[in-house]
Amino acid sequence: MLGKGEAAGQAHLHKDDDGGEQPSGVVKLISAEGFEFVVDKKAAMVSNTLRNMLTSPGGFSETREGEVRFPEISTPILEKICQYFYWSLHYSSGKETSEFQIEPEITLELMMAANYLDT
Amino acid sequence: MSGGGPPRKRNFKIDVFKHRVELDPKYAERTWKVLEHAIHEIYNHNASGLSFEELYRSAYNMVLHKYGEKLYDGLESTMTWRLKEISRSIEAAQGGLFLEELNTKWMEHNKALQMIRDILMYMDRTYVPQSRRTPVHELGLNLWRDHIIHSAMIHSRLLDTLLDLIHRERMGEMINRGLMRSITKMLMDLGAAVYQDDFETPFLEVSASFYSGESQEFIECCDCGDYLKKSERRLNEEMERVSHYLDAATEAKITSVVEKEMIANHMHRLVHMENSGLVNMLIDDKYDDLARMYNLFRRVSDGLSSIRDVMTSYLRETGKQLVTDPERLKDPVEFVQRLLNEKDKHDKIINVAFGNDKTFQNALNSSFEYFINLNTRSPEFISLYVDDKLRKGLKGAAEEDVEVILDKVMMLFRYLQEKDVFEKYYKQHLAKRLLSGKTVSDDAERSMIVKLKTECGYQFTSKLEGMFTDMKTSQDTMIDFYAKKSEELGDGPTLDVHILTTGSWPTQPCPPCNLPHEILTICDKFRSYYLGTHNGRRLTWQTNMGTADIKATFGKSQKHELNVSTYQMCVLMLFNSTDGLTYKDIEQYTEIPALDLKRCLQSLACVKGKNVLRKEPMSKDISEDDTFYFNDKFTSKLVKVKIGTVVAQKESEPEKQETRQRVEEDRKPQIEAAIVRIMKSRRVLDHNSIVAEVTKQLQARFLPNPVVIKKRIESLIEREFLERDKADRKLYRYLA
Numbered sequence: 001m002l003g004k005g006e007a008a009g010q011a012h013l014h015k016d017d018d019g020g021e022q023p024s025g026v027v028k029l030i031s032a033e034g035f036e037f038v039v040d041k042k043a044a045m046v047s048n049t050l051r052n053m054l055t056s057p058g059g060f061s062e063t064r065e066g067e068v069r070f071p072e073i074s075t076p077i078l079e080k081i082c083q084y085f086y087w088s089l090h091y092s093s094g095k096e097t098s099e100f101q102i103e104p105e106i107t108l109e110l111m112m113a114a115n116y117l118d119t
Numbered sequence: 120m121s122g123g124g125p126p127r128k129r130n131f132k133i134d135v136f137k138h139r140v141e142l143d144p145k146y147a148e149r150t151w152k153v154l155e156h157a158i159h160e161i162y163n164h165n166a167s168g169l170s171f172e173e174l175y176r177s178a179y180n181m182v183l184h185k186y187g188e189k190l191y192d193g194l195e196s197t198m199t200w201r202l203k204e205i206s207r208s209i210e211a212a213q214g215g216l217f218l219e220e221l222n223t224k225w226m227e228h229n230k231a232l233q234m235i236r237d238i239l240m241y242m243d244r245t246y247v248p249q250s251r252r253t254p255v256h257e258l259g260l261n262l263w264r265d266h267i268i269h270s271a272m273i274h275s276r277l278l279d280t281l282l283d284l285i286h287r288e289r290m291g292e293m294i295n296r297g298l299m300r301s302i303t304k305m306l307m308d309l310g311a312a313v314y315q316d317d318f319e320t321p322f323l324e325v326s327a328s329f330y331s332g333e334s335q336e337f338i339e340c341c342d343c344g345d346y347l348k349k350s351e352r353r354l355n356e357e358m359e360r361v362s363h364y365l366d367a368a369t370e371a372k373i374t375s376v377v378e379k380e381m382i383a384n385h386m387h388r389l390v391h392m393e394n395s396g397l398v399n400m401l402i403d404d405k406y407d408d409l410a411r412m413y414n415l416f417r418r419v420s421d422g423l424s425s426i427r428d429v430m431t432s433y434l435r436e437t438g439k440q441l442v443t444d445p446e447r448l449k450d451p452v453e454f455v456q457r458l459l460n461e462k463d464k465h466d467k468i469i470n471v472a473f474g475n476d477k478t479f480q481n482a483l484n485s486s487f488e489y490f491i492n493l494n495t496r497s498p499e500f501i502s503l504y505v506d507d508k509l510r511k512g513l514k515g516a517a518e519e520d521v522e523v524i525l526d527k528v529m530m531l532f533r534y535l536q537e538k539d540v541f542e543k544y545y546k547q548h549l550a551k552r553l554l555s556g557k558t559v560s561d562d563a564e565r566s567m568i569v570k571l572k573t574e575c576g577y578q579f580t581s582k583l584e585g586m587f588t589d590m591k592t593s594q595d596t597m598i599d600f601y602a603k604k605s606e607e608l609g610d611g612p613t614l615d616v617h618i619l620t621t622g623s624w625p626t627q628p629c630p631p632c633n634l635p636h637e638i639l640t641i642c643d644k645f646r647s648y649y650l651g652t653h654n655g656r657r658l659t660w661q662t663n664m665g666t667a668d669i670k671a672t673f674g675k676s677q678k679h680e681l682n683v684s685t686y687q688m689c690v691l692m693l694f695n696s697t698d699g700l701t702y703k704d705i706e707q708y709t710e711i712p713a714l715d716l717k718r719c720l721q722s723l724a725c726v727k728g729k730n731v732l733r734k735e736p737m738s739k740d741i742s743e744d745d746t747f748y749f750n751d752k753f754t755s756k757l758v759k760v761k762i763g764t765v766v767a768q769k770e771s772e773p774e775k776q777e778t779r780q781r782v783e784e785d786r787k788p789q790i791e792a793a794i795v796r797i798m799k800s801r802r803v804l805d806h807n808s809i810v811a812e813v814t815k816q817l818q819a820r821f822l823p824n825p826v827v828i829k830k831r832i833e834s835l836i837e838r839e840f841l842e843r844d845k846a847d848r849k850l851y852r853y854l855a
Contacts, residue, residue, distance in 0.1 A: 052237040053171040057230050060171035068172050116179060118244065 027054065028067035029082065031075040036067070043085040048118035073113050080110055081117065088119075147186040150177045151193050157238070158194070161231045162201050174238040187246030194239065198259060202228070202266040210272045218280055221273070222301045225263070232259035264309045268317065277302075281318060282325050288360070289329065300364035307366055319369055323376055326357075330380035338385050342395035344408040350381040351411055374418070383419040390429050397429045401468065409472035423478070431482045434465065438490030442497065451496075455504035459527050462487065488534040496775075498541035501531055506548040509564060510557050521563045529570050537821045539789075540782050542579060545571075547625045549583060553590055554617055554664055575819060585623035593617040600648050607644065614641045618649070619661070631660045632685075632711045635692040662686065663715060671731065674751035681731065682761045686711050686719045691731070694749045701746045717741045722762055728755060729762050783827075790823050790831045795840055798853035805849050806832070 027044050029037045045051040053062050062068045070078060080102070087100050102110060157174050160166055181190045205224050212220035236243060236255040243255050253261065267273060281302065284294045306314040330353070337346050354377050361370040382389075389412075390397045400408050416422030441447060441461065447454050462483075469479045491497045505528055535541055552558045565587070572580040597615055634642065646658055665685035669692075672678050683691065689709045693700060700708075706716055720741050724734040733750040734741075793813045798804060804812075809832065810825050817823050832851065835841045844850035 049175060049240065052240055053175070056171065056234050056237040059167045060169050060234075061167065062171045064167060069170075070172065072176065116176075116241075118240070 030069045031078040035075040046085045046088045179241045334381045343392040347411045406471045434486035442494040451500035451503040452507045491534045499544045502544035582623045680759045699748045
């Protein structure tokens with residue numbers, strides 16, 4: 001059973017079709033396999049690592065280009081992470097909660113990524 | 120990340136992970152090189168080519184593989200190297216560019232530091248707390264402090280530059296405040312200790328010596344008002360300076376330096392400054408200067424009390440002169456008006472310049488209390504002032520104005536210690552006003568009584584109120600008398616009697632003079648009427664207090680209506696039968712007491728325009744050998760002539776003594792009553808305590824003299840209200 005958070009997340013997930021032009025409010029996250037996830041900056045900033053990356057002064061290439069490559073994170077994990085961003089944005093501060101479903105097979109890998117992203 | 124299921128595949132996953140990262144012995148060295156390069160690029164403003172993710176991942180992996188220490192040490196030494204470089208470039212900056220350069224480099228360092236911290240965040244999060252090292256940001260600030268701010272070439276140069284700029288600003292130059300703000304902000308960012316040790320403390324020392332010199336210079340050449348203006352401006356400047364480019368916490372410190380150097384150290388001299396000190400400001404009503412002095416002096420300890428002390432002694436001194444100056448005592452109304460003006464003046468000063476400070480109000484009140492009571496005639500004069508106002512002064516004045524004046528009088532009244540003396544005089548003056556029909560407004564009279572009542576209680580005013588009641592009943596009695604007896608009286612003179620209750624009125628027994636025949640007849644008729652309706656009363660005529668209207672025809676048959684006192688009427692009526700009389704004759708016929716007779720003859724014969732009698736020889740004073748004639752040649756433009764009625768005026772010396780004596784007499788029973796009241800509740804008490812208690816109980820009315828209290832106690836012992844204790848002679852016992 002999937003929570004509401006996932007449904008909301010899916011609506012924003014696109015694959016590979018965005019081309020060059022990007023609204024300033026979104027950022028492209030690219031998995032090890034080259035899959036691109038376009039998410040709202042607001043959602044991406046659930047991760048402290050991404051937050052620093054996007055707000056650090058002095059213009060690193062990520063800030064300039066609006067995309068971040070993760071050579072060590074696989075597509076399914078990154079997808080799950082993106083879902084989590086939206087879930088967190090939606091529920092973490094609110095009163096109502098719903099459980100965030102995690103498939104047992106990816107638990108460890110997901111935890112590693114979470115540590116990396118400081119989420 | 121939260122959530123999760125059972126970690127079934129944990130072992131398998133760790134295997135995978137171990138496989139993926141092979142531990143190349145040169146791995147750490149290689150990764151560090153990447154990061155080191157990045158740090159240099161960041162300092163070179165060349166970061167745009169760098170990938171945050173890559174750098175973050177490198178640092179992440181180094182920490183994960185236990186190379187955290189290498190990473191941290193590498194960072195520290197790289198940053199140190201960069202800072203030494205920067206320090207050389209700042210040192211090389213010439214003159215005014217020094218601060219600019221320092222500021223630019225500081226901004227750059229800050230930015231670089233933030234970027235470095237961001238990419239090394241994982242180290243900051245895990246390695247730093249575990250091995251208890253300084254977080255990256257703080258490390259960066261500490262290194263800046265040690266290698267830039269504390270470097271031998273920069274440290275003192277920075278301080279001197281800052282102090283020099285502030286000095287120049289104090290001397291009126293414009294300086295770059297934005298830059299100053301950045302630099303002091305930097306010092307604050309480096310920690311409160313850096314700001315305080317490397318800037319604030321020397322700044323305060325330099326300021327102290329600057330203001331010490333400046334205040335010395337000012338005080339030699341400025342008057343008090345100017346000096347205060349300058350101090351105020353300096354103080355505001357320093358506060359403004361703090362708000363522009365210093366730490367807010369410095370404000371209290373620098374203002375206290377200015378306060379100490381410019382105010383506290385010169386306080387005494389300023390207050391007492393000749394021709395421009397506090398006293399002159401008070402005299403000239405310099406509200407602005409006074410307010411400035413108040414506001415500045417309140418900042419330093421003892422500041423306000425020194426103002427207050429000088430003000431108090433000034434008030435006491437001038438007040439004392441005012442109440443003891445024999446010139447001023449000639450006109451009581453003027454005397455009281457002066458007191459009121461003085462009070463108004465200082466009330467306004469306290470209100471406008473001293474922010475209605477309670478302690479100043481108290482000082483003012485105590486000063487007035489002090490000097491008003493220096494003159495024993497103050498109660499009399501205050502009552503005379505009220506008398507004057509209620510007779511004529513308030514004619515036409517609006518009700519509120521009347522209230523204002525009466526309230527002011529009450530304020531003076533409160534200062535009086537001998538309130539019973541005031542009561543005595545007030546009674547006399549009120550009686551004269553009522554009997555001569557001279558009160559302007561009944562409302563005002565009653566309002567005054569109400570005020571006295573609220574101030575001193577029912578007892579104080581009961582007799583005064585009795586007087587008003589008597590006036591009212593007399594009126595009713597007279598109406599009734601004429602209604603019932605009018606046919607009996609025929610065409611004789613009209614009589615208007617005030618029946619005064621003995622005790623309520625300040626009447627003194629006085630031998631009645633011989634009334635003219637016509638008057639005597641109607642007086643007797645009234646007496647029999649009154650005693651007929653009121654059994655068991657006794658009527659005596661107070662001929663010294665009445666007035667009369669008589670018609671007189673003079674030489675060229677011009678008629679005048681004369682308004683005179685009863686005594687004057689008696690004298691004038693004698694001239695109906697003869698033209699000339701000697702003083703002795705008049706005295707014999709009328710039996711008017713000598714002092715009153717002289718006064719009455721004087722007003723009939725010696726006042727220009729009102730001299731219905733002629734005196735031989737002509738002189739200002741009446742002597743016992745004078746002869747008086749009816750003045751046929753008397754003329755006046757007015758049909759009605761008012762011959763100097765006896766107005767309430769300042770008492771002569773013997774009268775004063777007499778009143779005084781009566782007051783003392785009246786006090787005796789009050790003191791006795793107080794003693795008995797006290798002893799009844801305490802049963803046994805020593806002498807000193809009784810005196811203290813009695814004084815406390817009676818001070819609302821007067822200050823009893825201890826000697827008098829002692830006499831009263833003795834009298835009470837004689838009458839066996841009290842006895843002395845047999846063992847201890849100092850103790851008194853109450854005898855029930």
